[in-house]
Amino acid sequence: MNMLTDAAVEQKLHSTSNEAAIKMRGKDVTVHYNGKQALFGVNLDVPEQQVTALIGPSGCGKSTFLRSLNRMNDTIEGCRVGGEITLDGDDVYDPRIDVVELRARVGMVFQKPNPFPKSIYENVAYGPRIHGIARNKSELDQIVESSLEKAALWSEVKDRLNEPGTGLSGGQQQRLCIARAIAVSPEVILMDEPCSALDPIATAKVEELIDELRENYTIVIVTHSMQQAARVSQRTAMFHLGYLVEEGATDKMFTNPDDKRTQDYITGRFG
Amino acid sequence: MAAQAITGHVDWKSDAMQARRRARYAADRRLQIYGMVAIFFALGFLAILVGTLSFTGYRAFVQTTATVEIDLSQADIDRGDLMGANWRNIVRDALRQQVGDIPRSDQRDYFNIFTSSAPFLVRDKVIADPDLLDGTARFSIPLSDPLDQLAKGQINPDLPENQRRVNDRQIEYFNQLQAKGLIAQPFNWGLFFNADSRFPELAGLAGAISGSFWALLVCFVISFPVGIAAAIYLEEFAPKNRLTDIIEININNLAAVPSVVFGLLGLAVFLGWFGLPRSAPLVGGMCLALMTLPTLIIVTRASLKSVPSSIREAALGIGASKHEAILHHILPLSMPTIMTGTIIGLAQALGETAPLLLVGMNAFITSPPAGIFEASTALPTQIYIWADSPERGFVARTSAAILVLLAFLVVMNAIAIFLRQRFERRW
Ligand SMILES: Nc1ncnc2c1ncn2[C@@H]1O[C@H](COP(=O)(O)OP(=O)(O)OP(=O)(O)O)[C@@H](O)[C@H]1O
Ligand SMILES: [Mg+2]
Numbered sequence: 001m002n003m004l005t006d007a008a009v010e011q012k013l014h015s016t017s018n019e020a021a022i023k024m025r026g027k028d029v030t031v032h033y034n035g036k037q038a039l040f041g042v043n044l045d046v047p048e049q050q051v052t053a054l055i056g057p058s059g060c061g062k063s064t065f066l067r068s069l070n071r072m073n074d075t076i077e078g079c080r081v082g083g084e085i086t087l088d089g090d091d092v093y094d095p096r097i098d099v100v101e102l103r104a105r106v107g108m109v110f111q112k113p114n115p116f117p118k119s120i121y122e123n124v125a126y127g128p129r130i131h132g133i134a135r136n137k138s139e140l141d142q143i144v145e146s147s148l149e150k151a152a153l154w155s156e157v158k159d160r161l162n163e164p165g166t167g168l169s170g171g172q173q174q175r176l177c178i179a180r181a182i183a184v185s186p187e188v189i190l191m192d193e194p195c196s197a198l199d200p201i202a203t204a205k206v207e208e209l210i211d212e213l214r215e216n217y218t219i220v221i222v223t224h225s226m227q228q229a230a231r232v233s234q235r236t237a238m239f240h241l242g243y244l245v246e247e248g249a250t251d252k253m254f255t256n257p258d259d260k261r262t263q264d265y266i267t268g269r270f271g
Numbered sequence: 272m273a274a275q276a277i278t279g280h281v282d283w284k285s286d287a288m289q290a291r292r293r294a295r296y297a298a299d300r301r302l303q304i305y306g307m308v309a310i311f312f313a314l315g316f317l318a319i320l321v322g323t324l325s326f327t328g329y330r331a332f333v334q335t336t337a338t339v340e341i342d343l344s345q346a347d348i349d350r351g352d353l354m355g356a357n358w359r360n361i362v363r364d365a366l367r368q369q370v371g372d373i374p375r376s377d378q379r380d381y382f383n384i385f386t387s388s389a390p391f392l393v394r395d396k397v398i399a400d401p402d403l404l405d406g407t408a409r410f411s412i413p414l415s416d417p418l419d420q421l422a423k424g425q426i427n428p429d430l431p432e433n434q435r436r437v438n439d440r441q442i443e444y445f446n447q448l449q450a451k452g453l454i455a456q457p458f459n460w461g462l463f464f465n466a467d468s469r470f471p472e473l474a475g476l477a478g479a480i481s482g483s484f485w486a487l488l489v490c491f492v493i494s495f496p497v498g499i500a501a502a503i504y505l506e507e508f509a510p511k512n513r514l515t516d517i518i519e520i521n522i523n524n525l526a527a528v529p530s531v532v533f534g535l536l537g538l539a540v541f542l543g544w545f546g547l548p549r550s551a552p553l554v555g556g557m558c559l560a561l562m563t564l565p566t567l568i569i570v571t572r573a574s575l576k577s578v579p580s581s582i583r584e585a586a587l588g589i590g591a592s593k594h595e596a597i598l599h600h601i602l603p604l605s606m607p608t609i610m611t612g613t614i615i616g617l618a619q620a621l622g623e624t625a626p627l628l629l630v631g632m633n634a635f636i637t638s639p640p641a642g643i644f645e646a647s648t649a650l651p652t653q654i655y656i657w658a659d660s661p662e663r664g665f666v667a668r669t670s671a672a673i674l675v676l677l678a679f680l681v682v683m684n685a686i687a688i689f690l691r692q693r694f695e696r697r698w
Contacts, residue, residue, distance in 0.1 A: 104590030114581035127589040
């Protein structure tokens with residue numbers, strides 16, 4: 001369970017020092033909800049094929065920042081985003097950008113598992129189908145299988161693909177949602193406290209999964225668990241009251257943070 | 272009390288506390304009793320309504336008939352021109368043979384025992400089945416309204432002759448027919464399969480039922496898609512600003528506008544400007560659609576709103592476009608509620624009378640409409656017409672028609688409840 005063994009730290013140091021390309025970049029991001037400011041000038045880079053953890057006390061704007069990355073904030077009445085957010089250098093808030101494409105490339109997994117009240121198969125197949133990713137039924141079957149495989153759920157559900165997704169356990173539902181997100185082959189996966197509704201065993205599975213997914217995807221995860229941030233992420237960003245306090249390599253953040261607030265938060269003195 | 276609160280000690284067994292609890296339990300029971308009394312009242316009124324209707328209406332569900340054998344092989348009929356045969360004489364000859372000699376002066380009274388349409392009934396039967404011409408066929412001829420009432424005990428034969436609608440000779444002939452076992456009271460299928468008629472013994476609801484069917488079909492075809500589209504736009508696409516607020520307020524207002532106003536509107540616009548045919552189910556249905564539309568929009572919006580936002584986010588989160596999120600997930604999930612609302616709206620439209628009266632769907636039409644452009648009545652307007660008719664037979668038929676209307680309403684509401692239970696979602 002303890003992933004912060006020396007070897008793991010070694011590996012992490014290695015992967016971060018590799019100067020990964022920047023996948024997404026937030027420049028001076030501000031967000032207002034009905035005129036009330038929730039984010040103040042956040043500058044944050046999300047490196048490719050790494051896990052970036054967003055931490056910070058409740059209400060500090062982690063979800064807000066995460067949702068502005070794929071414009072899920074558009075669905076909130078009275079929400080206004082300022083500054084610049086880029087995906088591979090393109091401004092995602094450019095009016096010419098195709099939101100559907102953006103959300104296909106930047107997928108999202110929510111805090112509460114939200115499978116469609118349809119079969120397990122349909123849940124996963126829906127995305128590829130609307131995006132026209134599969135050319136025929138057997139390709140679709142393949143996508144469904146490999147997505148469930150990658151989400152470490154295949155062995156548990158392969159005999160019951162036609163049963164409703166809502167009939168799975170909480171942890172299985174969350175992995176189903178992850179499979180659904182993977183099925184459209186996104187480049188970035190945003191996860192908002194994906195494990196908050198899960199027991200430790202399911203949490204461990206999801207964490208393992210995140211670690212594997214890193215090979216192919218760029219992941220941004222919001223978490224309230226310092227251990228989780230330390231275990232799964234290579235980079236960590238600390239938010240406080242709508243400001244980005246500090247960001248950097250996870251092991252440095254957890255061993256030797258620059259900001260006193262980060263230190264206090266990590267050691268449990270507030271939050 | 273204050274002291275108790277401070278020490279944290281409450282004597283729950285004290286007289287005051289016990290009395291207080293008893294009073295509270297009594298209040299519980301009172302509330303329960305009020306509710307039961309209210310339900311008792313509601314059910315009581317319903318029972319009285321259905322009871323009186325059944326009491327006056329049950330007689331209309333049977334019709335007194337005479338079974339008459341006619342030897343058609345002997346009759347003078349040209350097989351090539353069945354319409355042109357003298358059916359009046361053929362039927363009168365046959366009727367005359369059922370009783371002994373009838374003096375000439377009595378013949379008129381005797382023939383009036385039977386429905387005056389008897390020749391047409393026989394003719395239509397023969398045209399439908401020409402093989403009847405080869406021998407003796409039996410025909411079931413409805414008796415005319417006064418004799419029907421006599422047979423059903425609604426006319427007292429002991430009254431002086433000038434105070435009743437059947438005279439002594441008719442009673443005598445009726446008794447003769449009955450003695451020969453020719454009189455029967457079978458179930459009155461004509462009530463459902465005949466169109467309207469001046470003669471109660473022939474009047475049925477076929478025209479009204481099909482008129483209501485066509486009108487409701489028009490109403491559904493217009494209000495369902497328009498209502499859903501409007502609701503989806505208002506709920507999912509419309510910006511929330513003063514204009515949409517005004518639209519919303521006005522839609523809610525429309526739901527409360529008396530239906531007669533929609534009838535006047537239909538009269539002025541659909542008949543006056545568009546020049547659509549009077550009395551047609553098309554126009555009636557359009558008025559009903561105006562009336563149903565606001566209800567449908569309100570129900571649809573409420574059910575769209577009740578789909579949890581996590582479903583919307585799940586769809587958008589994997590890159591579904593707005594119309595995909597709505598059409599694939601949100602709308603299907605709210606469909607059961609929308610269906611329920613639609614059926615309840617249609618049930619309301621089925622019983623609506625005023626707008627139909629204004630666009631002329633209370634005309635006297637003796638054949639069921641074959642489509643939405645033909646003049647027709649509807650169930651509620653048929654009830655209105657019959658209630659206005661003086662013949663005794665129409666009194667029972669009015670009640671029977673109301674029972675039929677209520678039966679349709681019960682069926683529609685039962686379907687609504689069934690749909691609600693069958694498709695109820697749990698999140
Ligand atoms: N839909 C909304 N409407 C108005 N204000 C909002 C909305 N969502 C968030 N906020 C406000 O924005 C601020 C940041 O909220 P956000 O949800 O991003 O916090 P968070 O860091 O994700 O907290 P938590 O850890 O509790 O999820 C809070 O002050 C919150 O009240
Ligand atoms: Mg949050």
